[in-house]
Amino acid sequence: MSTKYVFVTGGVASSLGKGIIASSLAKLLQARGYKVANQKLDPYINIDPGTLNPYEHGECYVTDDGAETDLDLGHYERFTGCPTSQANNITTGRIYQNVINKERRGDYLGKTVQIVPHITDEIKRNIKLLGNKGEYDVVITEIGGTVGDIESLPFIEAVRQLRWELGEKSVLIHLTLVPFLSASGELKTKPTQHSVKALLEIGVQPDVLVLRTEHELNSDLRRKVALFCNVAPKAVIQSIDVSIYEVPIKMREEKLDEIVLEQLGLPLNSEPDLESWKKFLYKLKNYSKEVRIGLVGKYVELHDAYKSIVEAFIHAGAVNDCKVNIEWIHSEELNEQNAADCLKNLHGILVAPGFGHRGISGKLVAIRYARENNIPFLGICLGMQMAVIEFARNVLHMEGADSTEMAAKTQYPVIDLMDSQLNVTEKGGTMRLGAYKCELTEGSKAYEAYGQKEIQERHRHRYEFNSKYREDFEKAGMITTGINPESGLTEIVEIPAHKWFVGVQFHPEYKSTVIKPHPLFVSFIKACLS
Numbered sequence: 460m461s462t463k464y465v466f467v468t469g470g471v472a473s474s475l476g477k478g479i480i481a482s483s484l485a486k487l488l489q490a491r492g493y494k495v496a497n498q499k500l501d502p503y504i505n506i507d508p509g510t511l512n513p514y515e516h517g518e519c520y521v522t523d524d525g526a527e528t529d530l531d532l533g534h535y536e537r538f539t540g541c542p543t544s545q546a547n548n549i550t551t552g553r554i555y556q557n558v559i560n561k562e563r564r565g566d567y568l569g570k571t572v573q574i575v576p577h578i579t580d581e582i583k584r585n586i587k588l589l590g591n592k593g594e595y596d597v598v599i600t601e602i603g604g605t606v607g608d609i610e611s612l613p614f615i616e617a618v619r620q621l622r623w624e625l626g627e628k629s630v631l632i633h634l635t636l637v638p639f640l641s642a643s644g645e646l647k648t649k650p651t652q653h654s655v656k657a658l659l660e661i662g663v664q665p666d667v668l669v670l671r672t673e674h675e676l677n678s679d680l681r682r683k684v685a686l687f688c689n690v691a692p693k694a695v696i697q698s699i700d701v702s703i704y705e706v707p708i709k710m711r712e713e714k715l716d717e718i719v720l721e722q723l724g725l726p727l728n729s730e731p732d733l734e735s736w737k738k739f740l741y742k743l744k745n746y747s748k749e750v751r752i753g754l755v756g757k758y759v760e761l762h763d764a765y766k767s768i769v770e771a772f773i774h775a776g777a778v779n780d781c782k783v784n785i786e787w788i789h790s791e792e793l794n795e796q797n798a799a800d801c802l803k804n805l806h807g808i809l810v811a812p813g814f815g816h817r818g819i820s821g822k823l824v825a826i827r828y829a830r831e832n833n834i835p836f837l838g839i840c841l842g843m844q845m846a847v848i849e850f851a852r853n854v855l856h857m858e859g860a861d862s863t864e865m866a867a868k869t870q871y872p873v874i875d876l877m878d879s880q881l882n883v884t885e886k887g888g889t890m891r892l893g894a895y896k897c898e899l900t901e902g903s904k905a906y907e908a909y910g911q912k913e914i915q916e917r918h919r920h921r922y923e924f925n926s927k928y929r930e931d932f933e934k935a936g937m938i939t940t941g942i943n944p945e946s947g948l949t950e951i952v953e954i955p956a957h958k959w960f961v962g963v964q965f966h967p968e969y970k971s972t973v974i975k976p977h978p979l980f981v982s983f984i985k986a987c988l989s
């Protein structure tokens with residue numbers, strides 16, 4: 460069977476949840492036995508979001524193959540459990556880079572290189588890359604941005620052409636907003652009508668409309684939208700405000716999966732098997748315990764900057780029969796004077812990843828407090844590096860010990876550049892990125908959590924634990940419990956004398972899914988509960 464395509468566009472406003480709708484549809488089709496891939500096209504000119512400040516774009520999500528991608532790919536993986544890759548996230552920047560490289564090579568010799576057809580051809584080629592693998596029944600491609608934006612025009616034009624060329628049915632789902640005007644107590648469909656009109660102006664007729672709303676949409680309203688927008692009434696679907704993990708269930712109730720399969724000409728197969736998903740939802744709502752975890756970071760004003768960590772806590776809480784309440788702690792506001800006040804009511808402390816000097820001292824204060832007061836601690840990437848620095852300064856009395864990222868000339872460079880980074884001058888895509896093996900020490904907390912000796916986790920960093928100091932640390936009580944077998948690099952440090960003190964150079968949060976919560980997060984929450 461050849462791969463079928465579903466496109467998801469958005470109108471009226473941003474942040475309506477296209478990524479969640481696309482993930483939910485993927486989940487439902489998967490639950491009916493289909494092989495599905497999600498893809499995201501982003502209309503900005505950065506080659507990838509790796510060079511974007513998290514304040515601009517939220518978290519940068521890293522895949523196994525080391526692609527720095529949009530955070531929607533995290534949703535795709537958390538919902539479907541299927542690993543994504545570079546092919547699942549394409550930006551305008553990457554499209555133009557490919558076209559310009561081809562132009563320089565002479566691939567278009569003699570021709571004027573233009574948005575249509577050269578840029579649109581390159582977009583179509585990238586959309587079909589996943590389908591051409593022959594591994595998927597359905598590829599769901601989400602177009603970032605809002606219809607009507609200058610930036611997303613070439614993408615929509617490519618979709619228009621592709622749908623025409625594919626001949627066989629593809630489905631276009633358009634997500635819009637139906638606002639509620641409290642003054643008149645009415646739900647308004649005009650923005651949806653206008654948004655569909657904007658799509659029609661560029662030659663694209665949506666097949667399914669998903670209407671985001673705070674209130675139930677009655678059948679009159681649905682019929683009205685259907686009439687004005689040339690879609691079948693049953694293809695007008697409401698997406699009521701609920702927590703993200705309930706959306707697949709809501710979309711099932713609205714029969715989104717059936718409508719899409721019918722339009723694609725695919726059999727419905729059996730009823731979707733959502734047993735384990737429902738079990739997770741049940742646990743999410745019916746917990747008997749609660750914990751308070753302090754998340755210490757410098758981007759805490761924007762929770763999306765730590766999206767995967769937050770979701771990993773939700774997954775790990777559910778299996779522990781517990782609700783995880785996150786207390787957001789700004790690392791710049793934490794100091795030795797207020798540490799006890801800010802941290803004393805926490806059951807656990809997580810120090811977040813990050814880059815650069817800002818907020819470092821607050822992170823060190825939080826780590827010291829966790830270490831000295833036997834509070835479960837998880838340090839991720841920069842959080843692990845800071846745990847090493849804190850230990851060097853306060854236990855090993857290496858005054859001024861630091862990472863060469865923060866203090867190039869420190870006397871004790873306990874965190875230092877990796878050899879592979881020494882001569883790197885470019886910033887984009889040049890870190891240690893993606894999945895690497897890690898071998899765990901038997902008897903360690905990490906080993907206990909994973910229950911196996913060899914694991915693979917994703918990375919995104921330039922600096923590392925300086926092995927030169929490993930012996931000093933081990934003698935004083937901070938030991939390496941995970942190493943990369945090829946390079947010998949330290950991947951995990953622990954303090955065995957502490958209740959639960961684990962720092963990891965990798966990012967476990969990227970691999971936590973609804974069906975497979977991450978073992979380190981599960982074990983961390985367990986420690987916080989005991």
Ligand code: GLN
Pocket residue numbers: 811812813814815839840841842844864919920921922923
């Ligand atoms: N800034 C640190 C490094 O580059 C940590 C990176 C991170 O936390 N992702 O090594």
